[in-house]
Amino acid sequence: MDDKKIRNMEEFAAVSGISRPTLSKFFNDPSSVRASTRQRIEAALDRYDYRPNLYAINQNRRLTKNIGIIVPYLADPFFAEIARNIEEHILSTGYRPVLLGSHGSPDQEIENLENLRLLKPAGVLLAPLGRASDQARIAAFCEEVPTVLFDANVGSAGLAFVGSNNDQSIDLIVDYLCRTGEPPAFFEMKEPSNPNAYKRRHAYLAAMERLNHTPHLIQAAGEGWEFEEIGFREGTRVVRDRNLPTDTILCSNDRLAIGFLSAAYEAGIRVGLGTDCTMRVAGHDDHPFSRYTCPTLTTVSQDYEAIARKSAETLMNLIEAEKPADSREETLFDGRLVMRGSA
Amino acid sequence: MDDKKIRNMEEFAAVSGISRPTLSKFFNDPSSVRASTRQRIEAALDRYDYRPNLYAINQNRRLTKNIGIIVPYLADPFFAEIARNIEEHILSTGYRPVLLGSHGSPDQEIENLENLRLLKPAGVLLAPLGRASDQARIAAFCEEVPTVLFDANVGSAGLAFVGSNNDQSIDLIVDYLCRTGEPPAFFEMKEPSNPNAYKRRHAYLAAMERLNHTPHLIQAAGEGWEFEEIGFREGTRVVRDRNLPTDTILCSNDRLAIGFLSAAYEAGIRVGLGTDCTMRVAGHDDHPFSRYTCPTLTTVSQDYEAIARKSAETLMNLIEAEKPADSREETLFDGRLVMRGSA
DNA sequence: CCTCAAACTTTACGCGCGTAAAAAATAAAT
DNA sequence: ATTTATTTTTTACGCGCGTAAAGTTTGAGG
Incomplete structure (x- = not known):
């Protein structure tokens, strides 16, 4: 690992011998360049540790690779666990999960949506507070950003819903x-x-x-x-x-x-x-x-894993389909009886 | 609220009658402009809903207003609760908390640090996994980014430590x-x-x-x-x-x-x-x-609130002092006996 | 060896904002 | 009213990267 510091893609282009536009393509999607080129880049990449500036990348994109995840209460292990599962699915598709908890507060929930909007996310997975939620503002948000609701519905906001039966x-x-x-x-x-x-x-x-x-x-x-x-x-x-x-x-x-x-x-x-x-x-x-x-x-x-997977998959499909979605899909997973000592 | 959409600060300057550099100053620190100017801006601000592009803002700053928070395990209510407290303190100082959980995995912990580095955070509050942590890489990270450890120490990495006695x-x-x-x-x-x-x-x-x-x-x-x-x-x-x-x-x-x-x-x-x-x-x-x-x-x-408050305050002080910190401060809070039924 | 599409390089512009410098306007103090 | 310090405006450049267009190289298939 050379410790010469690479400041930007231009410099990395110089030391790697690859042109900047090609590097740009590579960082957006490594499989979009020829295999031999990819190898050369990756070789250079572990000699010099360079990673593109996140802010510069996202400035021009209309949408980023961010996926927002909002749950009503992070201190509830139920939601923490579902969030963890979702995060993993998001990561496996090359997107970047951004996890926010609403701390049981409708104001915080709206605040979270506002903050997410600034991140220009490709999509959002939202488990709303429910009755306490500001329905109008959530609906407005869903108009702007592709959003899949899970765990709880808010009217018929969002492109899809995933929950329990x-x-x-x-x-x-x-x-x-x-x-x-x-x-x-x-x-x-x-x-x-x-x-x-x-x-x-x-x-x-x-x-x-x-x-x-x-x-x-x-x-x-x-x-x-x-x-x-x-x-x-x-x-x-x-x-x-x-x-x-x-x-x-x-x-x-x-x-x-x-x-x-x-x-x-x-x-x-x-x-x-x-x-x-x-x-x-x-x-x-x-x-x-x-x-x-x-x-x-x-x-x-409740089938945590299934809800997490289905929510994430549904959102990813909607994002990548790019079409305005013909209808609002509702998926409900069946519960399974867990017999223990109390009844 | 006029619904004419403002695309950037230039357009907002036009409709508000304030020059762009002044607006820029205002958004960085509202108190840095004259009171009368501030009122005119705020008046315009609730007629047109405009917020500066986060990515463009951070692109030029060497440091952002982000504060990273990393805990070993978000599904543990103990950490979820401490994280919540810290988030509140961060918000009250005008910074933006970014919460990440390591899911008990050293790899995820390093991954979180890497991701944070891309966000160019002003500082980081890190509760490390502990023994499982990659000590060398955590120490290296602490050299680059002002970091306060809490809950658990990793060698003597970080600018300060806050925990329990x-x-x-x-x-x-x-x-x-x-x-x-x-x-x-x-x-x-x-x-x-x-x-x-x-x-x-x-x-x-x-x-x-x-x-x-x-x-x-x-x-x-x-x-x-x-x-x-x-x-x-x-x-x-x-x-x-x-x-x-x-x-x-x-x-x-x-x-x-x-x-x-x-x-x-x-x-x-x-x-x-x-x-x-x-x-x-x-x-x-x-x-x-x-x-x-x-x-x-x-x-x-454990005094959750005190640990959260002290960690956040220590970090904020270190960030705003801007000096390289004369010594590594260690703060330990005393426990309090909680007598219940089991002993 | 030649052909040709695919991949790459070169060149150039734009994104939205930070910020520096100089000129102009404003407010406060004499 | 005049001076002076403060604030605002004007002008202009730069950040790091996306991306378009035109030209050049590469390599697979005949």
Whole structure:
């Protein structure tokens, strides 16, 4: 490695013996130059460490190779995990992922979109906050930048949507719970931040009706994204009052369930399937921590990997197709029952 | 809001009646122009929505207003939370945070550094993987870019270090445990990824010696960042073998403790302080999930907010001082005992 | 060896903004 | 009103690269 410093492509052209326009082609797409030329460039490239100036590259491009990824809450391992998967897919296609978290705040979400706009991204993968989102501004953004929504819909904004089939997954777990014990009550937030929560509530109601059982909603007060806290607080109340018509609780998501299980434990209630247990609890999502709850949490998995892959692929296709997309594609993945100790 | 689209600063100069160089000054620092001028610009700014092209701005600057933030593992709520705090501090100083996670991989960590280098950041806040890190390349990077390390040190790379006082915090919890029951054994990974783990091990050994107790290390096999999994696996083994010289386990970090507690629960061991309990477990970090374990986890808190604030402030000072920094500052924050149910 | 398309080189311009220098305008102070 | 310091305008160049156009070289196929 020569340590002579290369300042720009011109200088690199000089030392490598390749003309600047050809180098430019190479850096945009190494396979666009003849194999022998490519080898010469790559040989020079590991003698002198030169990389084109990112800002100069992107200044002229109308679109960059950036792909924005926005999730509502990075401290939630669920989203962190999905984001990680998406990042990998993006990287494998030669694009550059730019990950932003909205910290549960609609303002931050809009701020993130504004910042992304400055990056002139080729496309954006957006998991919106949901009900709290500024729908109009998100829709406006989607008009400007090719955007695929995932996890949650915002009206019909975006070129496509990828998410979970809440009807199917809730059906699955309600069926299971009814088959193996008392029909479940549904534990959720009264005013959930996430639109999936509404879908799950309706799916629960429909499933219970289908099975000829009386549905029962337990709705926790509270706002924001501290779901465990809310689950714990309301769980404590529910357990104290003991006026449930059933011993089985289906939580709208695993994070609520984590809080609920903690509350039950603190109250001395044994949760699970054993003979000494007086309650069953199930969740939804197969959150990374759900296998370490006490007892381990029975839940319905969301197919992280599939959602991540499909979202990324859909966006890449839309970007590379370049045509205005004939229709808005919605893809829903089925959940899978994950049987553990809690129900 | 006029909807006439402004393409560049020239056009905005035309419609606002302000010359382009003055506008340029304004966008770099609004307080650098006369108040009356500033008002005229801001008035124009909300009639026409124009924002300078990010790439053109940064092309000429030797340094940008970007601040890189790298953490070893974004799916760990501990790091997600610290990163969030840092982001806020950065934003409040008018810089732009760029958050990257290394996914527990040394290659990804280097990749992140390389990518950051292209962004010509004014500075970088780096929480390195630790032992797995490529020390030489990190040191080289720190030579080029003003970098403050936090959470973990890598040799003496970087202009400053901000972290926790492991000696103090381990002392604190060992003292507490000894005072209230049997002296603890120390549960850790045999070959931990994190250098803090070594500090904690030594702090444990020293504390036990100081109190005239025989130390006892329980070292779990396993690599990577799936700490809960490792804690669960080894916890299951420990509980099964039942050849511990003590009923008290101090875990090197909360994530190990979360796995351990789960294992104890599965094995039917009651953990905590009650008369029916046969084991005590404590952790370290005050991980966001540690208040929802069963029982809730007694631990030592790391001062997230202080570490985040101090790291960000230190870096900003170094950037704005512009002088080559006379000495490498190390700041360690004390831990605070968080008494919950498990010990 | 010749032909010809593909790949490369040469030349030149433009992107949007930073920024320097000199001239002009403004505001503050005498 | 005049001087003076400050701010703004005018003018002009440069950053590093994308990219178009025209000319030249390369190498595969006949």
